[in-house]
Amino acid sequence: MSRSIELDRVGVTLNGNEVLREVTCSLSAKRIAVIGPNGSGKSTFARLLNGLVTASEGKIRVFGHDPDRDGKRLRREVGFVFSNPAVQLIMPTVREDLAMSLRGRGLARADIYARVAEVIAASPLAGRGDDPVHSLSGGQQQLLALLGVELIEPRLIIADEPTALLDLVNSRAIAARLLAVDAPQLVLVTHDLDLARRCDLALRFDAGRLVEQGHPDQVVDSYLASVSAE
Numbered sequence: 001m002s003r004s005i006e007l008d009r010v011g012v013t014l015n016g017n018e019v020l021r022e023v024t025c026s027l028s029a030k031r032i033a034v035i036g037p038n039g040s041g042k043s044t045f046a047r048l049l050n051g052l053v054t055a056s057e058g059k060i061r062v063f064g065h066d067p068d069r070d071g072k073r074l075r076r077e078v079g080f081v082f083s084n085p086a087v088q089l090i091m092p093t094v095r096e097d098l099a100m101s102l103r104g105r106g107l108a109r110a111d112i113y114a115r116v117a118e119v120i121a122a123s124p125l126a127g128r129g130d131d132p133v134h135s136l137s138g139g140q141q142q143l144l145a146l147l148g149v150e151l152i153e154p155r156l157i158i159a160d161e162p163t164a165l166l167d168l169v170n171s172r173a174i175a176a177r178l179l180a181v182d183a184p185q186l187v188l189v190t191h192d193l194d195l196a197r198r199c200d201l202a203l204r205f206d207a208g209r210l211v212e213q214g215h216p217d218q219v220v221d222s223y224l225a226s227v228s229a230e
């Protein structure tokens with residue numbers, strides 16, 4: 001199987017702060033959990049993969065592209081879900097926001113709205129197409145953000161703590177949707193260790209280093225052991 005995500009001794013320094021160092025990995029697993037303490041570099045790692053953060057050292061390739069040089073192209077194939085959906089919902093209504101995801105792809109307006117209508121009808125937001133985005137609950141907004149990402153049929157979805165702001169019911173709904181999503185690959189940054197265990201591979205960061213990668217049960221257990229040893 002081809003390795004879709006490859007990092008070779010990647011370092012990231014932001015404003016003089018060495019945030020990631022010597023990160024090397026070669027990833028082909030379908031659902032990849034990224035775990036570790038606050039400030040360990042998980043979000044920075046996630047953002048590297050679609051060019052939102054630039055590597056200061058080393059080499060990075062995602063589907064063969066350098067995210068720094070080919071970021072624009074890569075972002076057509078890589079969808080990003082943030083903790084706070086408000087940062088990615090930019091249009092006034094549910095329908096318009098979803099339509100925005102498909103702009104710039106050479107599709108006719110009528111085809112875009114037909115596809116959007118299908119997606120809304122098949123989702124828990126059925127009947128809410130004309131509703132203002134700000135009238136949706138936090139859970140509904142996160143669902144809308146995820147639907148917008150799914151619409152572009154990405155090869156990779158990166159989700160950075162997508163359930164952090166949600167209650168238990170909505171967390172479970174978003175988590176279940178992400179784990180079942182049709183995209184070939186998912187990178188999921190999370191503090192929800194039960195969710196991490198349901199992935200196919202886990203990466204553990206600590207103090208800017210990738211300290212472990214392997215079966216999620218093993219990686220989560222050693223993370224728990226490292227925390228209780230402190």
Ligand SMILES: Nc1ncnc2c1ncn2[C@@H]1O[C@H](COP(=O)(O)OP(=O)(O)OP(=O)(O)O)[C@@H](O)[C@H]1O
Nearest residue numbers: 014015017019036037038039040041042043044045
């Ligand atoms: N723009 C920046 N300039 C300087 N330091 C930064 C910048 N962005 C992040 N950092 C630092 O990099 C470190 C890693 O941050 P990052 O957000 O990647 O961690 P994280 O593991 O995702 O944390 P959390 O679990 O709290 O979200 C932190 O110490 C943070 O303060």
